[in-house]
Amino acid sequence: MSQRHAVAVLVRHGESTANAAGLFTGVLDVPLSQRGMEEARRAADLLRATGLGFEAAYCSELARAWQTADVLAAELPDLPPFQRDWRLDERNYGALTTLTKSAVRAEHGEEQFLAWRRSVHTPPPPMGDALFDQLAASELFRRLPPEALVRTESLADVMVRVRAFWAERVDPVLRAGRNVIVVGHGNSLRALCAVVDDLPDEEVRTLGLPTGHPLVYEMDTGGPQRRGLLVPRVRGGVYLDEVAARVAAERLAREGGT
Template identity: 45%
Template sequence: MEKLVLLRHGQSVWNLENRFTGWTDVDLSAEGIQQAAHAGELLKKNGYTFDIGFTSVLKRAIKTMHTTLEAMDLLWIPVQKSWRLNERFYGALQGLNKEEVAAQYGEEQVLKWRRSPQEHPPAIDPNDSRFPGHDIRYQHLTHRELPLTENLSETLTRVMPFWTEHIMASIRKQQKVIVCAHGNSLRSLVQYIDHLSDEEVTQLDIPTGVPLVYELDDNFNRIRHYYLE
């Protein structure tokens, strides 16, 4: 049996303001920093340790990882960052207030944009400053890899190579792994690990700053999972 810890970043300033965030690189709120520190304290108290960490290239996840590891006296372990663990790209919705969008398009449509694995939010124009092609951290991505919008199924598609080549590979080496990422990149991983249907994953919500522990067998099938609280 191997254990894998998944951790959604602590509350961000745009979580607090109820905005669609996506790949926008917003910071943690004060509460988010506290959540990350508390996660580390919980993990340490329960005897967890890690050999390697994986996170996105967005500061809210990176800072959550660092704050959690600091609380565990594990800042020294290697942490690998990848755009493949980024939040789902919300296209033209990024930066908009969710309540205002719901008032304009209806709550049912917004729920589909947020939760449905197949529903695309409105696409962004490549000339828009929010398009990731203008960000130096994504300069190595191909035209096809740079999203204009993204549904959950597409998020899963970009996460899976990293899961296979890096996260699973580390677990196979019997390394203890923590993944600190985002609501939707983690939802896509959970959908894969738990074999959830599209309908089931629509109902899935992963809280900020609470460690989600997976116990896996040798074939990476789930034995059980639970939140550490």
């Protein structure tokens, strides 16, 4: 890779205990499952095989993301320390938080279920006072800025915060010809891909990022820009294990998506 190129690698955290239980997780701070730990180690193996070095590393403030980052750091000792940024946190699913996806689908029907889960502009109903107050009183949200905890979010809301993160912390590093790794969540990374690739709503609706599969965006640091950001050389990026990622993404789609 020439000095005019830099890469950003996006990694969705490994499977969490709430993923395994089929819950709307959102801003619930849940740990990785055993399978999730194994997925994180496999992601490290794939990254090691590339020989890539990284000059900056970021992850969300939620445990399942930084636990994934901890596994990557242990397996890849040359990684720089991960910096946490709440703007990479998962989308807030509002009143759906803690509910099973199967129960929401059964109660509200497939169309509404998919609108809440997959659309760009439709937020779930806002969470009530009891859950909001419980989360606000947690150690995690007490140390984060007030805007880190809202009542609900559409994906478009998430796109606003991840665009700000990318413009502030990632794009300048890429322009300097340096590589970046980002560990996030199904929806924060889906929103990030929508920003980086400038995806129309219909493509965002069908986009799903499987857990533990590194997605590589290569940038030409002297190449074109769009809305002030560098444009990927390959639209949509490239998974390090395309076959396994495609199978995992198809399984995700059958379950209703991220």
